[in-house]
Amino acid sequence: MSQKPINVAHLSTLIAVAILVGTELVGASWAAGWALGxxxxxDPTVSRALEVVFSLFGFVGLYFFMKTAIRNEPIRG
Incomplete structure (x- = not known):
């Protein structure tokens, strides 16, 4: 089976959305850890640990967001 060609418009849209939403989610979650600390x-070590944990939540949120975005705007097709 041959695959459909990559739709460059969809790919560029998804890359832009990943950058924009990723910056927002990870930045906001990192800031939330900093603010709570x-x-x-x-203690600064506990505060940094909170920042890391919250940023991981941000990355998980970005993963699920991009998974949904790719489903609604496929790269191929």
């Missing part, structure tokens, strides 16, 4: 005056 400062709000509760946590």
């Amino acid at each position: 400062g709000l509760f005056q946590l």
Whole structure:
């Protein structure tokens, strides 16, 4: 079976969305960890751990967002 060619318009749209939404999600989740660490005056190590955990949540959210975006705007076809 031959595959359909890559739709460059869809691919560029998905790349732009990944950059935009990824920056928003990961940046906001990182900032949430930073804010909670400062709000509760946590030790800097605990604060950094919160930032990492929250940023991982941001990456997971980006993964599921892109999975849905690719389903609705396929690269091939």
